[in-house]
Amino acid sequence: MWSEFFTVSSIVVTLAAGIRLATPFLLASLGEVMGQRSGVLNLGVEGVMLLGAFGAYYTTFRTGSVWLGVVAALAVGLVMGLVYALITLVMHAEQGISGIGIFLFGLGFSDLLFQRWVGTPLPISRLPEWHIPGLSQIPVIGEVLFQHTPLVYIAFLLVPLVAWVINYTTFGLNVRAVGETPDAADTLGVSVLRIRFATILIGNALAALAGAALVVPFGTFQQNLTSGRGFIAIALVYFGAWRPRGVLIGSLLFGLVIAVVNQWGSLGIVSGSLSSLTAMAPAVLTIVVLVMVSRRIGAPSALTKPFDRTA
Amino acid sequence: MKNKNKFVVLLALLAALALLASACGSDNGDSDGDAGSGDTESSGDSFRIAIVSPSAKNDVAFSQSIFDAVTRVGENRSIEVDVSDGLFVVEDAAAAIRGYAEDGYDLVIAHGSQYGAPLQEIAPEFPEVAFAWGTALDTFGLDNVSSYSVRSDEGAYVLGALAAEISESKNIGIVGPIEVGDAKLYVDGFAAGAVAQDPSVDVNINYIESFADVQLAQEAATAFVNNGADVLTGTAQMVVGATGVASAEGVPWFGTQSNQTTLGPDIVVASQVYHWEIVLEDIIAGVENGDLGGESHILTLENEGLVLEFNEDYALDPSLQELADELVEGIVSGTITTGIE
Numbered sequence: 001m002w003s004e005f006f007t008v009s010s011i012v013v014t015l016a017a018g019i020r021l022a023t024p025f026l027l028a029s030l031g032e033v034m035g036q037r038s039g040v041l042n043l044g045v046e047g048v049m050l051l052g053a054f055g056a057y058y059t060t061f062r063t064g065s066v067w068l069g070v071v072a073a074l075a076v077g078l079v080m081g082l083v084y085a086l087i088t089l090v091m092h093a094e095q096g097i098s099g100i101g102i103f104l105f106g107l108g109f110s111d112l113l114f115q116r117w118v119g120t121p122l123p124i125s126r127l128p129e130w131h132i133p134g135l136s137q138i139p140v141i142g143e144v145l146f147q148h149t150p151l152v153y154i155a156f157l158l159v160p161l162v163a164w165v166i167n168y169t170t171f172g173l174n175v176r177a178v179g180e181t182p183d184a185a186d187t188l189g190v191s192v193l194r195i196r197f198a199t200i201l202i203g204n205a206l207a208a209l210a211g212a213a214l215v216v217p218f219g220t221f222q223q224n225l226t227s228g229r230g231f232i233a234i235a236l237v238y239f240g241a242w243r244p245r246g247v248l249i250g251s252l253l254f255g256l257v258i259a260v261v262n263q264w265g266s267l268g269i270v271s272g273s274l275s276s277l278t279a280m281a282p283a284v285l286t287i288v289v290l291v292m293v294s295r296r297i298g299a300p301s302a303l304t305k306p307f308d309r310t311a
Numbered sequence: 312m313k314n315k316n317k318f319v320v321l322l323a324l325l326a327a328l329a330l331l332a333s334a335c336g337s338d339n340g341d342s343d344g345d346a347g348s349g350d351t352e353s354s355g356d357s358f359r360i361a362i363v364s365p366s367a368k369n370d371v372a373f374s375q376s377i378f379d380a381v382t383r384v385g386e387n388r389s390i391e392v393d394v395s396d397g398l399f400v401v402e403d404a405a406a407a408i409r410g411y412a413e414d415g416y417d418l419v420i421a422h423g424s425q426y427g428a429p430l431q432e433i434a435p436e437f438p439e440v441a442f443a444w445g446t447a448l449d450t451f452g453l454d455n456v457s458s459y460s461v462r463s464d465e466g467a468y469v470l471g472a473l474a475a476e477i478s479e480s481k482n483i484g485i486v487g488p489i490e491v492g493d494a495k496l497y498v499d500g501f502a503a504g505a506v507a508q509d510p511s512v513d514v515n516i517n518y519i520e521s522f523a524d525v526q527l528a529q530e531a532a533t534a535f536v537n538n539g540a541d542v543l544t545g546t547a548q549m550v551v552g553a554t555g556v557a558s559a560e561g562v563p564w565f566g567t568q569s570n571q572t573t574l575g576p577d578i579v580v581a582s583q584v585y586h587w588e589i590v591l592e593d594i595i596a597g598v599e600n601g602d603l604g605g606e607s608h609i610l611t612l613e614n615e616g617l618v619l620e621f622n623e624d625y626a627l628d629p630s631l632q633e634l635a636d637e638l639v640e641g642i643v644s645g646t647i648t649t650g651i652e
Contacts, residue, residue, distance in 0.1 A: 004538075009537070010538070013533075013534060013537040013538070014534075017530050017533065017534065020530070021526070021530060024526070111367070111397055114367075115367060115369070119369045120369045120371055120375075120573060121369075121370070121371060121551045121574070122573060122574075123554075123555060123558060123574060123575065126555070126559060214525070214526050217529070218525070218526075218529045218551075218552050218555030218556065218559075219555050219558075220525070220551045220552070220554075220555055220574075222367075222370070222523070222525045222548060222549065222551050222552075223366060223367050223370070223397055223523070223548075224399070224523050225523065225524075225525040225526070227521060227523050227524040227525075227526075227527075229526075258527070258530075259530065262517065262519070262527065262530050262531055262534055263534050265516075265517035265518065265519070265531065265534075266484065266515055266517045266531060266534035266535050266538055267515065267538060268515045268516065
């Protein structure tokens, strides 16, 4: 059985699955990086993912257009961003509790709308894979890297884009300043609320896109289909030390571990109680690395601290 | 003063969200009316049934099987049905079970093996209320608790044999949730049937350790297909991810718990459907005669609580239909056993 796992075809299948599985984590955690670098923690990522997933599913279900579904997910994310910004920035509500409220709202409301408007999880159109001309023909590498749905490519292209925005643009400089020393940034004329408002919108839009990435490849929706991925995405931000590259590594590692465990199960290498143990591997890995990282790198200084100019 | 204003605004926002939610209605605690007459008004003569289930009542799997069964019961008698679905959290389910008992329902169905502990605690407090718990065999020695279960391995055995005949690569994949209850019976029965029909068949089983992770079910199915499987099956509500892969790849699919043809009209060959109404009719008759429980009930092919429903749009070879009929007859008569305990 082990020999079956170490064949080229098996390794290719596993690596490609790892990249697919990493995509929702990557999208959601990149958005959360933006928010946390500006000092805003959003524990509601899971709820926004669910609402984005339902938005994508329902729009595709009604219109037949998957891309309209993706756009709808983004719109849902922006609306939830507005709500979260209102709660945390305008009303200065405690971020942790507000995020949990958003999660619970997303969990319940996505299911409620699904039950009322759709009911049975009927199949919808799926987002087809894009085989990149030329590159997808390369043996092994082509199948692993260049035969995915467009959302996979978008997620991975966002990594350098977000890194560039944070590190090399005025907006990114302001984001970092607001996340570390908001009072000083305000003194220098940077609008803390506007910067945080923008990062919350970006973060929620990407979280909703992560939800869409769970729906459009296989074309269905189910209650609580995110299964905790939003919370794992938040953990991956700490794992990645608030850097896009770190988040990429964490997402890939997490996705690959799940893919390896899944491939072992499919080949009959693990079964029974061993299957339960290996299913815990990604969570155990995350905890171990989080402990290691937390000792080494600190969070943005103003993370979770509300900013009140009049205070 | 400022904090007070913020509190009022927050309260207003939450109220707006609550209004929005209530405007859309809720399925938790949703009254499905008088199933016998189609009247949504409560009738004094109606038999009042409450269902508490872990997933959505239309999940095309476990929860839908009990909801459909109660609906079928309502075709022959006047009943009033109330449903609290989507209660994955046992504490929430316990609150719902207690609430229905306090409301004096004639029968409270706790449809989830995980609900056993709270039911054991709640049922003695309401000796006048009948409870049904499944899938399970234990009644805790209580006179007002009935349990129900299913020999899902029986229909699975037949479906597995058909899968072995349909498969050209002789490689079959099974996507399982967690290795417990009727899911384990189904998986084991399917594998036993396939191997008994054709010992050369390679049956691979992947328990993804989740009842809800649709993406992981999808990846499990994808891995099976990439590893050469040309027939798939699976059980529990997360299989919608796997049926999506089966549809996309044109791989035949065998369903269970509910009729899953809607998940893939082109690829679903047949489904093993749970007809819980067989045991519900017994339990209701007992309750009406003053016997509130204490017995265990099991769905089998013999008592027609398990029914194989074939997809008419799937071009199944008539000889395989005959094979299925023969195997069902063999299991019913006892000449064939699944070998699963």
